[in-house]
Amino acid sequence: MSHPDMQPSWIDAPHRCASLGRFRLESGEYIDDLLMSHVVHGDLDDRSRPIVLGVCAIGSTHHRLDFLIGAGRAFDPARVTVIVADALGNGLSSSPSNSATQGGSSFPRFTIRDMVNSQKALLDHLNIDALDAVAGASMGGMQALQWGVSYPRFMKKLVALVPMAKTTAWSQAVNQAGRRALETSGDWRAWLAIMHVLAMRTPERFEEDAARAGGTHAWLDKRAAWFRTQRLDPLDWIWQSHAYDAHDVGTTPGFEGDTARALASIEAHTLIGVPALDLYNPVEEGVRAAQQIGNATLLRVPSTSGHMMASEADAASAAQLNAEIASFMGYSRESAS
Template identity: 55%
Template sequence: MRPPVQPGWIDAPHGRLNLPRLVLESGEAIEDFELSYAVHGDIDDRSLPVIVALCAIGSSHHRLDFLIGEGRALDPGRARIFAIDAIGNGLSSSPSLSRRQPRLNFPRFTIRDMVNSQKLLMQHLGIETVDLVIGASMGGMQALQWAVSYPDIVRQVVAMTPMAKTTAWSGAVNHAARLALQSHAADPDICPDQLPNRWESWSAVMQLLGARTPQHIDRQFSGPDEIRRWLSDRTRLWLEQGFDPLDWIYQSFAYDGHDVGDTPGFRGDTIAALRSIWARTLIAIPPLDLYNPTEAGRWAARHIADCELVEVMSDSGHQVASATDPAAASELNRRIAAFLR
């Protein structure tokens, strides 16, 4: 079931890839695999370029809606845009959805498994070349993985607030957020009335302290009382989406373990993996990011042969690649459109 459409989201036709099983790089498999996606543009017009838009941790195919539309960077009148739901987001195959491998019986997956499943979707649709892969946060990490895994298919990449290899700091943020959720995730029937409190604790870590900067918070809120009201409202909105804590936890494990250097053939050499990228690449970062450190984006950009690094001057931190900061969203639309031209 799709979550209720929120302000700023774009409703679009949906599709679903169904496979008997998806073999993971661990050797385990997801049985009765399903991959959900939305399509913007004329899917039947083969003359239009193909864009693969990827979602962040805990998000859906709506994650990049701020870039989609007439006159924006991703114009459905000029491209076929496939916005794909990553494994574990509660719309594609996830621990909370599986009947044959429910909850903790669901196998662990990686970001490369997400990308491999997306490649299978393109293959299923008869698409041999992807003109652009774009994403923010975990979506940006998937975009770089696409360019490493399938260099002969991907022509251009836009990775916003990405990492090529997850930093210890990002893993610490994820772990703090997991601690807020894990007891409920293990057994949702224990104290179900505590779920709002657990999501509020998670929101304090992920959507407030990790996603913003001190300057942004001081500008947005007048004081602690207003922050508490905002957290309560955010928790209510999050509960309305129906996202399961265990799904987020599984995605966070994939996030923690990510390194493009672990792609087959590179033996853990992250630099060699980045140097193998053929695609024209744009990496966008803010001056300060308290989730995916900006230095991780700078470091990746230094090792990609044809890479433009864009620093978006915003104090919104990790939220820079979203509709949260209208000025930053406008700048990203402009810079990405210029890059694609």
């Protein structure tokens, strides 16, 4: 996947790629030559500054958290350095679509813990031995919680928006429907109807979006045209969705499948944000994780946008999240307004 077309709200930071050699996966298989795509906002050479790692959602790139980065936002590059890492399988870091030696279906399956471990390898490559925080939304929020379990003393804080600690049967069924739309017809429009309407939005939010677009079919046509500019490879998304389905922090080595005990092991102060309703990652999963982490704050955002609450697509929620995260990180609310 080449870099998707720039969008007006995205930050045009220099795109970097680290070649990290042979990388062992949880399965015992290897990625022949791990490539870790990433961007840096701020001054990485100034190690007196706090460093935040941003991690991205399923099917997205390092631009996924741009709504939280910038002057006056939660992560202001004038005061903190932000490294945003592209996840395995997103077409920029090592993926089925871009591997020179393991392309297509020969690319090994990977897990969310493999994503986290590849990000740790990137930080080691950059000589970073501690973080102020790890932040992410959706699959990024799931990675953030996994960071807290896998590397409990590596960061001070976690920001996990619309996360799950263990993928629900509901979420697995949603992903399976998305996979079938791609595998049987290769039809992005059908996939969009499943993933970007039924999963990502609430009925109330889609009613508004469809009305602005001129109707349901007009919205789907416009969204499909926009999505083509993102150049996502179907197999990349399918491979990431399998990692999504299999996730459970409780299967981290040492926890014998005990999700609650794994969450209780998190030492970082954790902020978990959830909307009123989420038809992809059920709200109850975020609430349960906040209850089981010893030092956690649950933020309920009164959004009717569903899973999209944690994105630039909901301006009011984005403003609240920037203020709340800035406060959580120790910044003044005024600086994030």
